[in-house]
Amino acid sequence: MLKTILVPVDGSEKAFKALKYASNLCKDCGSKLVVSTVVLPYAFTEAAKAYDSDIAELITTQLPPKSKDKAGDVIEDFSKERILALAKKKLAKDKDLKIEYRRIISDDPAKAIVDQADAIKADTIVMGNRGMGQFVEIFLGSVGNKVISFAKCPVVIVK
């Protein structure tokens, strides 16, 4: 019944927790696992820096903490599939799983995730309740909220 499970990952702890949950689900159900990450189509922080350093700071704080001081480099890493490389590493032991990795370039992650779920005929989307965002007091992030609203298939939120 669950032939294909889509897990969108943004590099956050919660997304990788969702990935772990989904990989176990795939083992139990014999499903194919599709891991995808949505990256912006341009060097966002560099552009923002030129425009307004406060905005650049705000965006930089949403990126992985280790690279905070080198915003441009982080975007480079982002676009070079750093997140998918991490996901691959985390799934390295799951040799029997059928796994596909996809990188989508879009400035609307939620729409890209919903469209991809349609395109690959995903039976379920598994994602974290939060991602790289900073406002921890809110249970569900904006990408998760929009995916739940517009996805045609069931969505599992891992918290």
Ligand SMILES: Nc1ncnc2c1ncn2[C@@H]1O[C@H](COP(=O)(O)OP(=O)(O)OP(=O)(O)O)[C@@H](O)[C@H]1O
């Ligand atoms: N760019 C992305 N590519 C792939 N998956 C993503 C992306 N952004 C978010 N996700 C998925 O959505 C989940 C929830 O992230 P979301 O972005 O909604 O929360 P947040 O970052 O904490 O909040 P916000 O983005 O609204 O500040 C993540 O755990 C991940 O599974």
Ligand SMILES: [Mg+2]
């Ligand atoms: Mg987010």
